[in-house]
Amino acid sequence: MIEHLLRKAKKGDSDAFCRLMDTQTQSMYKIARSYLKNDEDAADAIQDTILSCYENLLSLKNNKYFQTWLTRILINKCKDILHKKKLTVYTDSIPDTPFYEDDFETTEWNQILAPLDEKYRIILLLYYMEGFNTSDISQILNMKESTVKTRLQRGRKLLSEACQYQTREGHA
Incomplete structure (x- = not known):
């Protein structure tokens, strides 16, 4: 199923791309949440990952490595967020809003x-x-x-x- 959606998404089918991302959301959430410790940052990392995946999907040469490729993008986005947080000083606290239960x-x-x-x-x-x-x-x-x-x-x-x-x- 993933292979089929991936082929269609590479041909420009945005519905197939959305369904493909839906199959990966739970997995991405677990990884991002483990890295980032809060739902808001995890949601940001996932959103950035989906955008990057959409923009660069044609660069994926071998479809069987899709999950590895996607996970690597996600981890890099998580690291970017952690890096930005180290450089940012927060003046007030923003309450957590759950992205995924x-x-x-x-x-x-x-x-x-x-x-x-x-x-x-x-x-x-x-x-x-x-x-x-x-x-x-x-x-x-x-x-x-x-x-x-x-x-x-x-x-x-x-x-x-x-x-x-x-x-x-x-x-x-």
Whole structure:
């Protein structure tokens, strides 16, 4: 289905492009929310990603790498937002407005991953929640596959240690 929508979208069918993006929204939200920590920024990253995808869809040479390509764009948009936030000083607080309602599993997963450093968190999310393999993740994040494997292993270990610590704290 994605392949069919992708071919039609590349030929200029805007309805096919919209349906294609609809199939990817939940996945994009999970990744963006993990990176950015709030719904407003995640929505901005997704919107920027969709626009960039629309403008550059013809540059995608091999359709089978669509999800990897889209995820890489999304992560770059998330990094851009994080960079801009570091340069911006906020004078007032804007209340969060939900873009997408988290399901229980996603909320729980974000809570589990929250204490981890971003370099481990995003790899664990892409691997376990989005189903990418280490080769795909290395392409998405533009790093060596051996680095992805190492961070995946360390992330698992840190996660395991954090869970053991919480279990001990709960029984004390």
